[in-house]
Amino acid sequence: MQWQDDIKAAEARITGHIVETPVLRSAAFGRDIALKLEQMQHTGSFKCRGAFNTLLAADVPEAGVVAASGGNHGAAVAFAASQLGHRARIFVPEIAGPAKIGLIQRTGAELTVVPGEYANALELAEREASESGAMQIHAYDAPLTVSGQGTVMSEWERQGLDADTVLIAVGGGGLIAGALAWLGGRRKVVAVEPMTSCALHAALEAGAPVDVAVSGEAANALGARRIGRICFDLAKDGGVESVRVPDGAIIEAQKALWHAHRQLVEPAGSTALAALMSGAYVPAPGERVAVLVCGGNIAPEPEIALR
Template identity: 70%
Template structure:
């Protein structure tokens, strides 16, 4: 697949449907070097996921049964938002671990929502059953070419905004976002995968030499808690740097983003920064570093009600 052309086409396709999110240059966070940050938590529904959802729906004929998606929360909200914007029915399945804040977000968009006991894999199983029974079109959260191409538009956009970094740190769940980065950047910049120690599907796959099932838990599990890395991501991620961070480091980075820059983000959104703050990734002298802030759906929502 020519990923560059697919992502360029996706960028044209979704133009006007998604936000161009800002980039800042900053110092602080206990670091002795400057950072670039792309604030993708300011995207529609609070995460980068709207890009893949809109690209999927705009690149094919959607059946009359509408769309179905399984999600830890952010993807479900994005799929529901994109479907509503395009006048399509949407059925969303989320696990209980999505939490009340993300569940309320999806309900507020107006999708038909089912909350499933357990974790993301359980929600995906029910979404696939709904797809088989109704003919609805599945919008996969991360392991589909249209999803990956949509997420790749984030990095095409960032480069057009003047990305200077040698290295970009990206939080990883199922792998759609980092797959989009790898598909677009194609070695032009170093990409570092950052995962929680307790939800590390990509790191486990790279160590095993193939995607494997992992147990998922921890403060970022409702966004980064994929049980198995996507096949597309695994294929693109060979040879990349993969680091793990503890929950305590994620919480510290989340708090620092608010205290130092008044950026209110969910744990997943702080995970890439956590790798720098706790030393899981140490740049070389002179290495220019950037982090993607991927999600802002904090729980509990401080303004709910």
């Protein structure tokens, strides 16, 4: 029950700072489903919820904040810090891509692009926080981050979510952890990961968080080398079903969202839908399904969107 209280407090805290994102019902993907369009959030992803919750709840030092990110978390922290008057230093891996790097630069944050992947950016961010006295905001494995992300699900239920099962893409696990924390087993939650970036799937198989190799179309958003401990514990206790999808299915779902509803999302944003479209997750007869669309930070590329 503590998690639900924390998420309620987070929702009260961040109201007025974040967008209440719309919900769409669609029969365009082979069955009637509900979609939560969280890519329409500030900075193009759900990450602003955790960023604002953390900054509003904490006593931010004069040195400001530091964050490591595949891109979306960094943009969210940079945006929230700029809105609240704090200095921000963001570290992202070179695979973050031009759309996310440009988004962070436009906030006025100090940006460092790091060779390698998210884990390399995190190492430098931790060093910077230690040396400068700045507060580090973890992308997914921190209680204030998780409770902030949990407001996606509390908001969706308040909007009338009518589903037995919710499909959620997983990187480091902050979003699905927040959903699990809020739902407390009241709905089935399916974790969807790319075949080549599947830290939660590997952890559930191993019985503990383990390091995994990271690559693929969605690696700049779902490319955590190791699942967060908070997510792992909630997923294990909640009996989460874990499925994986290939890059080809992710791109097909990305295109389908554009063709059906003119929603241009990044690969991570279409990953949960890919599980339905590819058959990686097959609902039971009569099962009501909802899909969380989590990110839209992609440079508009007609060759992807319009084919």
